[in-house]
Amino acid sequence: GAGVSQSPSNKVTEKGKDVELRCDPISGHTALYWYRQSLGQGLEFLIYFQGNSAPDKSGLPSDRFSAERTGGSVSTLTIQRTQQEDSAVYLCASREGLAGMDTQYFGPGTRLTVL
């Protein structure tokens, strides 16, 4: 079946602008994650959604970052007033459940460049 999809694949924006990144998880997966990957910081966890529970926002680097997940499916990561240090690849992952042999399946990522 279809994997995790993300859009846009690339986004170039000017410092101070807001951006929205979208993630479509694998159908039926209840857990959804956002990570970012940058040269300096490696792969960092940002936020986690599980079903209808309150999200785990412990990885968000500042209050300029927020995310929502509508209807338990599609998720949007919003970065307000972007800064150059926000430049990174933003990866979304989904997972079927919390236990057993399942793993997190990653999307292709959105490469964000803040000028």
Added chain:
Amino acid sequence: ELKVEQNPLFLSMQEGKNYTIYCNYSTTSDRLYWYRQDPGKSLESLFVLLSNGAVKQEGRLMASLDTKARLSTLHITAAVHDLSATYFCAVESGYALNFGKGTSLLVTP
């Protein structure tokens, strides 16, 4: 804070040779993952290791987990060029993954 350390970070090896990548982590966890990333691509799941002593093999790659030593290894047997990629280990903490910095592997003729 959970720390995950991989070594080596860079590895150049000849085709046909064997080598091991090490992944150490700082706090107790029973779930460890290995991923592969090709340049410009996303992460591809290789192995999920869920218990002490777990061993998984796929082709020329074999992963193991020692939870008491907080150590996982990824062993490469008779390397081929197609294995050139960056390999990440990740340890689960509170359902999120904590990644090592990755090992960039280059297999040369």
